[in-house]
Amino acid sequence: MKFGIVTFPGSNCDYDSYHAVADVLGLPAVYLWHKSTDLEGVDVVVLPGGFSYGDYLRAGAIARFSPIMKEVAAHARAGGPVLGICNGFQIACEAGLLPGALLRNEKLQFVSDRVYMRVENADTMFTSRCETGDVLRIPVAHGDGRFTADEETLDRLEGEGRVIFRYVNADGVPDATSNPNGAMRDIAGIISAEGNVLGLMPHPERAMEELVGSADGRRIFESLLARVSA
Template sequence: MKFGVVVFPGSNCDYDTYYVLKEILNQPTFFLWHKDHDLKGVDCVILPGGFSYGDYLRSGAIARFSPLMEEIIEFAQKGGLVLGICNGFQILLEAGLLEGAMLRNKKLKFLCQTISIRVENNKIPFTREARPGQVLRIPIAHFDGNYYAPPEILDKLKKNDQIIFRYCTETGEINEEANVNGSIENIAGISNTSGNVLGMMPHPERAAEALLGSCDGLIIFKSIINFQKSII
């Protein structure tokens, strides 16, 4: 399966993501330069974490107008798999491929720590290898991860099972204490209505080797690969 990792000025998790896909999972992987208009025929586009354009104005607000985003939006609308991690999630929100917006973390601190998230929907291509309700240990590293959606969008997300991950305790309990950044209803990741676009604040590429403390992130990437196998 061919993966493409988008490189914006200020992306800083692009090489980590590339490394996991190419070296750990042995998948053909390409960097996609944000100024090009070429997706290189990939089956899945990943928008990595970082601080695209310095996160000036709002996180992801400038990157959203990069030339390559036109192709990514078209690719997503045709059902192509798009995963936005952290800053990539923020870009997908700004681009309108996902609904809602990010506010500054509740306690105004940059949060860099391993947290727990619960899989709320394992029916989409990105989570099919997870058990329903499985708790994943994955690091976060962000300043603007306080997800917000007005009531009408929140209702829609719930009705369509678009809430994919919630911040939880190590035992899978959803409570205020586990809600590190103040996100509405502990939301850590959402999909679009058809489930082919996922945005998540935690970094699965940083939880892909036992040496680094957790392999739970591999579940996301393996899900994508197995989904692709299932449709060929």
């Protein structure tokens, strides 16, 4: 199973993603330059975190027009897994691969912290190695993470089991301080209607080893592995 990690100008979690896949999991990984139009036969595309194009205009708005994104969209349409992390989530929303938008954090401050997120649906290719209700401890680092969509879209996402991760406290319950950015309905991550595109604000690729405080992020990558190897 080969991972392709897209590098946009201003991406800064592409190395973390590469490390997670190649060094921690020992799987083949390649960087895909944003100007390339060749996915090099990868099975999974990672849109990494960072500040592509300086977050000019809106986070993710310009990256969406990078040449590689046409190929990423085609890969997604064909059912290929796409993992959009942080800025990658913002890009996926701007590109229409996922509904909604990520707006400026409610408190207007950049948040760099560890949060807890609860697995809301374990029956997806990204969460099969979790149980619904599991609480994962994962870092966040973003200024524009407030997931926003109209009520109809939110109801549809919930109804179709597409809200995959929700911000909670250590006990697995949302409370007044568990949501780091004011995201509507405490949403931390969602999947596409077909279930093959995941966008989330927390950084699972930065939680791959106990050495850095949590290895909970591995479960997302291991879920993907289990699916493709099955």
